[in-house]
Amino acid sequence: MAEIQSILVCGAGTMGAGIAQLSAVSGYRTLLFDLSSPVLIRAEQQIITQLNKLEEKGAISAEANKATYERIQFTSNLDLCKADLVIEAIIENVAVKKDLFNKLAALNGSKTIYASNTSSISINSLAEEFMYPHQFAGMHFFNPAPIMKLVEIIQGEHSDPTVITVLVEVAKQMKKTPVRCNDAPGFIVNRVARHYYLEAMYMVEKGYLAIEEADAILEAAGFKMGPFKLMDLIGLDVNYSVSNIVWEALQKPKRLMPSSLQKVKVEAGDLGKKTGKGFYNYL
Numbered sequence: 001m002a003e004i005q006s007i008l009v010c011g012a013g014t015m016g017a018g019i020a021q022l023s024a025v026s027g028y029r030t031l032l033f034d035l036s037s038p039v040l041i042r043a044e045q046q047i048i049t050q051l052n053k054l055e056e057k058g059a060i061s062a063e064a065n066k067a068t069y070e071r072i073q074f075t076s077n078l079d080l081c082k083a084d085l086v087i088e089a090i091i092e093n094v095a096v097k098k099d100l101f102n103k104l105a106a107l108n109g110s111k112t113i114y115a116s117n118t119s120s121i122s123i124n125s126l127a128e129e130f131m132y133p134h135q136f137a138g139m140h141f142f143n144p145a146p147i148m149k150l151v152e153i154i155q156g157e158h159s160d161p162t163v164i165t166v167l168v169e170v171a172k173q174m175k176k177t178p179v180r181c182n183d184a185p186g187f188i189v190n191r192v193a194r195h196y197y198l199e200a201m202y203m204v205e206k207g208y209l210a211i212e213e214a215d216a217i218l219e220a221a222g223f224k225m226g227p228f229k230l231m232d233l234i235g236l237d238v239n240y241s242v243s244n245i246v247w248e249a250l251q252k253p254k255r256l257m258p259s260s261l262q263k264v265k266v267e268a269g270d271l272g273k274k275t276g277k278g279f280y281n282y283l
């Protein structure tokens, strides 16, 4: 079985920065790649802050903090992007992801394992025309990646079973709870959770209740975060794109129709916490 020593995380946004932190904390040599230098700088600052918080809480020693930080390399140079395992967390777009995987395959070859953190794009469709489909699978972390325990390991039609075993082991090394599933629209959690977001937006759109009320009621009912706060954390563009992909993949059932309330926000560039404004204002 392939031994993973180095992990390349592609995309240093909401998910990628957290996955890179987790990877380095778990002892892997980590490379964080993004096309955007400002995003990389922000990710580096975020990781430093989070590691310092862990040290202040006594969760890691000062030496471990330093060693963890030193295990991470930040780059916007694709030529440096070589590792035993690739975890791709770039924008939710099939063509862009495929293009990156093809470039990475040419650089890394047939031994590397290629995993996508996609929330909703079919793993089989991403593996189509990919040079090493047997080395390809889904590894779906939840937001915030360093905290959320669940990781869905998604087996594509051509994924080699040993690749799935390696991904399960890596997730365990990261102190996560891996759950295997087959490729299906929305996998498990995003399929089930669609109604949490869509029904809440539908009710607000119809004037039954306000955004703040919906969040307060569901939090009082035991959910950790109300749907609107959660969508702002996830990113409205990401959440809207997942809704569209799941809806289309299931032949557009009315009960899963994406919300125009969300569409308007996405088109206005109000994407949630990451842009300072979404359903709530963070500025």
Ligand SMILES: NC(=O)c1ccc[n+]([C@@H]2O[C@H](COP(=O)([O-])OP(=O)(O)OC[C@H]3O[C@@H](n4cnc5c(N)ncnc54)[C@H](O)[C@@H]3O)[C@@H](O)[C@H]2O)c1
Pocket (backbone or CB within 6 Å): 010, 011, 012, 013, 014, 015, 016, 033, 034, 035, 036, 039, 088, 089, 090, 091, 092, 093, 096, 100, 117, 118, 119, 120, 140, 141, 142, 143, 233, 234, 235, 238, 274
């Ligand atoms: N946001 C969430 O809660 C969440 C949860 C689980 C999974 N995901 C999935 O993770 C992936 C990333 O989501 P996110 O919320 O972190 O997005 P994001 O918008 O915060 O970050 C995406 C990053 O990808 C970079 N990028 C775009 N094209 C690139 C390329 N060709 N090469 C390198 N970098 C590139 C962008 O510069 C950006 O920094 C998506 O597939 C999404 O579905 C998101």
